[in-house]
Amino acid sequence: MKANISPVTRNTLISLLVVLLSYFSFSLPSYFVSLSSSIQFRPSALQLALEPLLFGGVVFLLVICASAAFAPVQVEELQSQFAHSLLMRSSWRKYASRNIGKAALSGAIVVGGSFLIHSIVFNIIAQPYDVGDFPYHHLPFIENSFSYTWQHIEHGLPIYLFMSLCHGFFGAVWALIALCISVWFMDKLLAVSIPLCISWAWIRFPARHLGIPNLRPSALVYEDLDWHWFILSIIMYSIISAICIWSYMLGLKKRVANA
Amino acid sequence: MHKRIMNLQRAIHIGGANFSSWIRSPRTICMIVFACIFVWSDSLNAIELVSFHPTGLHWSEAVCWQLSQGADVLTLGVLFLITITELPNKTQFHNPMLMRSKRTTWLLGQVAYCLCMSLFFVGMIALMSSVSLRFQFAPGRGWSESLPISEGAMMEADALIRGKLREHFTPATAAMVSLVPLILFFFTMSLTVMVFTFLNAPVVGSLLYMFLLLAQQVIQVELIPWIKTPMRYATLANILGRDPATSLSRVGESILVYAGVLTLLNTALFTKVKRMDLFY
Numbered sequence: 001m002k003a004n005i006s007p008v009t010r011n012t013l014i015s016l017l018v019v020l021l022s023y024f025s026f027s028l029p030s031y032f033v034s035l036s037s038s039i040q041f042r043p044s045a046l047q048l049a050l051e052p053l054l055f056g057g058v059v060f061l062l063v064i065c066a067s068a069a070f071a072p073v074q075v076e077e078l079q080s081q082f083a084h085s086l087l088m089r090s091s092w093r094k095y096a097s098r099n100i101g102k103a104a105l106s107g108a109i110v111v112g113g114s115f116l117i118h119s120i121v122f123n124i125i126a127q128p129y130d131v132g133d134f135p136y137h138h139l140p141f142i143e144n145s146f147s148y149t150w151q152h153i154e155h156g157l158p159i160y161l162f163m164s165l166c167h168g169f170f171g172a173v174w175a176l177i178a179l180c181i182s183v184w185f186m187d188k189l190l191a192v193s194i195p196l197c198i199s200w201a202w203i204r205f206p207a208r209h210l211g212i213p214n215l216r217p218s219a220l221v222y223e224d225l226d227w228h229w230f231i232l233s234i235i236m237y238s239i240i241s242a243i244c245i246w247s248y249m250l251g252l253k254k255r256v257a258n259a
Numbered sequence: 260m261h262k263r264i265m266n267l268q269r270a271i272h273i274g275g276a277n278f279s280s281w282i283r284s285p286r287t288i289c290m291i292v293f294a295c296i297f298v299w300s301d302s303l304n305a306i307e308l309v310s311f312h313p314t315g316l317h318w319s320e321a322v323c324w325q326l327s328q329g330a331d332v333l334t335l336g337v338l339f340l341i342t343i344t345e346l347p348n349k350t351q352f353h354n355p356m357l358m359r360s361k362r363t364t365w366l367l368g369q370v371a372y373c374l375c376m377s378l379f380f381v382g383m384i385a386l387m388s389s390v391s392l393r394f395q396f397a398p399g400r401g402w403s404e405s406l407p408i409s410e411g412a413m414m415e416a417d418a419l420i421r422g423k424l425r426e427h428f429t430p431a432t433a434a435m436v437s438l439v440p441l442i443l444f445f446f447t448m449s450l451t452v453m454v455f456t457f458l459n460a461p462v463v464g465s466l467l468y469m470f471l472l473l474a475q476q477v478i479q480v481e482l483i484p485w486i487k488t489p490m491r492y493a494t495l496a497n498i499l500g501r502d503p504a505t506s507l508s509r510v511g512e513s514i515l516v517y518a519g520v521l522t523l524l525n526t527a528l529f530t531k532v533k534r535m536d537l538f539y
Contacts, residue, residue: 189286
């Protein structure tokens with residue numbers, strides 16, 4: 001095995017490709033269908049960029065791809081005892097912090113990067129968002145979100161950038177959850193499937209039956225976010241990240257105690 | 260005759276040993292915990308739906324309705340697939356077992372193991388459904404919807420339980436009938452994964468089945484009428500379809516389809532195993 005310093009591993013690239021494929025498999029047919037109508041009635045680049053998230057199944061893939069970006073590499077390092085060789089040359093704290101950084105960055109690249117690439121491609125090939133000249137571009141579902149005020153700036157550029165950051169943060173947190181699971185279970189399949197099961201269980205969690213506010217796990221990746229839910233989501237994800245990092249350090253210390 | 264009984268006993272031991280190792284693996288334990296959570300959340304949704312129903316349902320009717328819908332069979336199918344990706348299990352006693360038994364006996368043990376897993380998983384779904392619904396529904400007898408429908412106070416199309424089921428079965432037996440397609444669905448899944456493992460493509464088998472499960476969600480395969488995915492035959496509700504006039508003979512037809520597929524899979528397994536080197 002070779003020590004890999006870069007956060008962009010083969011797994012990261014494959015996950016990025018899978019997410020991009022699912023984005024484009026939904027938005028490209030819509031784009032080609034829209035070419036037959038007149039330019040006044042064609043969907044904007046912003047609408048095409050958001051469509052796979054709103055109406056496709058991309059959201060389900062985001063969690064699994066963010067988890068698959070780095071966690072399997074950690075499992076492989078521990079199973080082959082390559083981690084022990086690396087630890088001979090550094091402390092376990094340095095090793096842990098490096099892996100935490102790599103996992104978070106790879107998750108962010110997969111989820112945030114794929115949204116950004118998808119948006120850039122549609123801003124090149126489709127009509128950029130311009131609600132002034134094209135009233136058909138108006139998106140009614142962003143009226144209640146804070147990004148509504150940004151729609152007139154540079155064809156909605158702040159919306160794309162803000163959403164890419166939110167996607168990146170979302171991906172980083174799920175990659176950290178997968179990293180934490182990988183060190184406790186040492187099973188590649190579980191490291192990828194448990195985060196997915198957690199997100200599914202969370203989505204289906206009947207919060208309304210129990211009378212508590214229903215904080216969606218995917219709130220950060222949708223465009224209808226208002227400040228209240230944004231702050232709540234950031235706090236919630238920060239707490240989850242802190243717990244995962246603490247748990248990962250604990251698990252790693254246990255695994256490499258005799259290294 | 261004595262030899263046959265001995266072989267059968269060995270097959271049962273092999274199946275039992277494999278099942279015992281499967282049930283203790285962390286992968287299986289995790290997925291069973293999540294399966295219980297999903298069945299419980301599906302029960303809560305069922306409770307909400309039934310609360311708007313004009314006649315209401317009693318406990319065994321509610322269990323029958325949830326099991327006929329499959330209690331979130333798509334998610335449960337994915338979870339089950341995760342637990343069986345490494346079929347047949349490479350246990351510590353794998354090689355001694357092969358030395359002491361014939362190939363056919365060993366394979367019979369593997370088939371018994373697949374059947375045990377399917378029975379256990381479906382049993383777990385049925386138990387969890389019954390327990391979670393018991394908190395909200397009182398026990399009762401007979402069908403609550405039959406009287407309002409016969410009096411004309413309710414339309415047959417609005418009924419949650421199919422008229423044909425109400426005619427031929429009691430709620431408890433209808434719930435048992437709902438389990439049959441589920442057991443066959445999980446059993447077929449496990450045998451398919453095992454066939455692909457013996458063809459040296461274990462990942463292909465799991466991925467193919469995952470695709471078949473999710474095809475309905477991802478590429479809207481129901482728009483192509485000649486394509487029949489396993490989900491089409493997974494639950495009693497899917498087999499009977501939306502038309503209230505559908506006869507129960509369709510259940511029999513589906514069981515025949517399953518019998519055909521299972522025969523094919525078993526033939527493929529026995530043919531391949533007789534010719535291959537089992538020290539993999």
